Amino acid sequence: MTLEFTVPNLxxxxxxxxxTKAIQAIDTTAQIKADPTTKQVEVTTGASESVIKQAIVDAGYTVA
Structure with missing residues (x-):
């Protein structure tokens, strides 16, 4: 599934x-596209949205 997040402090x-490393620690096969200009992170993964969101937060970033 593809998930999209807004990360204001990216x-x-x-x-x-x-x-990217935080998400890949959860799902090594995840495909991640992140753009610091738009603050958007797109993740194609088999992991749940809550798990990916928590990985981003644990890396020190805010998910809007």
Missing amino acids: ACSACVDTV
């Missing part, structure tokens, strides 16, 4: 790397 490529 500011740069380092932030994208951090969020």
Whole structure:
């Protein structure tokens, strides 16, 4: 399934790397597209939305 999140404090490529690694720690096969300009993160994963959202939060980011 494809999930979309708005991450207001996603500011740069380092932030994208951090969020990507946090999600891949949960689902190694997840496909992640993150854009610091639009603050959007799109995740194609088999994991639940709540698990992915928590991974982003645990990495230090806010999910709107």
